[in-house]
Amino acid sequence: MTRPSMASRRPASLRRSWLFTSGLDEQMQQAALDSRADVLVADLEEFIAPADRPAARPRVAALMVRCRAQGAVAAVRVNRLAGDGLADLRGVMPGGPQVILLPCVECAEEITALAEAIDLFEAELGLPAGTTEIVPTIESALGVVRIQSILAASERISACLLAAEDLTADLGAERGPDGLELNHLRSRFLVECRAAGRVAIDCPFNYRDLQAQAADLGWARRIGLKGKCTVFPEQVAAIHAALTPSPEQLACATETVARFEAARRGGAAAGQPIESPDYHTARRLLARDTEFSAWAAQARTEWPNGEPS
Template identity: 30%
Template sequence: MRSLLFVPGNSAKMIAKVTASRADVIILDLEDAVHPDAKPEARRLVVETLAGASTGPRRFVRVNSLDTAWCREDVEAILPAAPDGLVLPKSSGPEDVIRLSELVDRHEPRANKGATGIIVVCTETPSSTLSLAAKSWRHPRLAGLMWGGEDLSAAIGATANRDDQSRYTAPFLMARNLCLLAARAAGVAPIDAVFTDFRDGDGLIREADAARRDGFSGKAAIHPSQVEIINRCFAPTDEERRWAGRVIAAFESGGKGAVQLDGVMLDAPHLKQARLILAASRAE
């Protein structure tokens, strides 16, 4: 999952536009993008979209948080249409993955049992952010951990989450880094936050390049124009592909725990990195 594009679940026009995009995942949003009075109609439109999907991006649905009555209503309405997964906002910690999974178990169609993944936006509350370092998030349904700074800003009383150079300030860098480490520890995709200024392509490139450099596997988007940039930034370069192929070939021919390539000693971490690069290449 390189690019994950959010779209309001109550806008048929915008949904039609993003389903034709090259995003790896579209996230049909029933939470922040939808006014409470519009949620029933948004659910109907999302179910209609899921039912009509046969090709194109994978389809996830951002449900409302577990501490609202809307979450259960979302799951009950949506699961029969077999989305690829759900996105859970406003998490309090890994226990919420278990709670949502139990709800999914009760409503998932028999033919789709166990197939509905869960991505958690894991830094929108202080308790969830701190739990990234204190608890394991591993779960059979967990597909990814995504971080975001907007709700966390409000939760901690921050007046801004970036400095005057547009760099994240310390609390938000901590949240970002904890998300990355917790996701890798759980064996799932770490997903970088949205870049909110969709008109600033250069800024998006810088942020996406930094995210991939540090270990994120993808990035969320809020506008179709961001998708191509994100896909390009998270795609391995030709040089990286060649290096990965040579590393794997060296280990296959060497048959031991460490090998030498171009005068450099390589061991298990290099082999793992090479496999990740080739896996990312195959996913394009």
């Protein structure tokens, strides 16, 4: 079967939404596809009972083909290798998943073992060597403090995901829609990922409070997070809206840059002077839009019937 190359998949830096869905339930899978999420993560861990995993694996392999056909990044969350992880890999790798997520990572050795297993499956199945990405999931305090060694364990690692519920439980914290219990770790997680040259995927917002969700997304965008995971297809549109420069934002940024640079050249500028921090923020926003525009132009040639949103 024909599989797109690494160059044709959405870059990790432009993957705004990571939507988790059942590895077994076809209705949930269709709803996930219909959401137009940037990344669709078929789950074989929390969403699937152990007895149902053998039946789910071939469905996940087939789902990977459908994801790629519409331009979504095709991903699977397997179980830990000490459990059903190797059986999961053997069942889904024939579908050519582009990303493998590993849960509950607490040491570099878990990533090394996964990378070695993927090496073998790629060779066995004739998949292009090195093209299957790895995304560790950090779900404990121990995983947080070891994150630099984890992220350095394999060149396959493109991004890293911060969990919410298991991490909160490990900390003994109280959950709330304002996210106060995890905001300090979300900030640290972003810094750690940036330092390691990996994309930070923000933890899910597991409430159905639209106002609180908007505040959560605004906070995430403000500190510099560019990707968010979710288990609710209906949240994808809000995630995309929050993490994609809007026409209004771009118009404002363009004016901000023009006015600042005109003043710097000694020209007259109407209104209040543009402050330097606002100028640099505007420039970063415009650069981000350029990334999206370049990707959209490429996507139109790759997926004429399924261009990513």
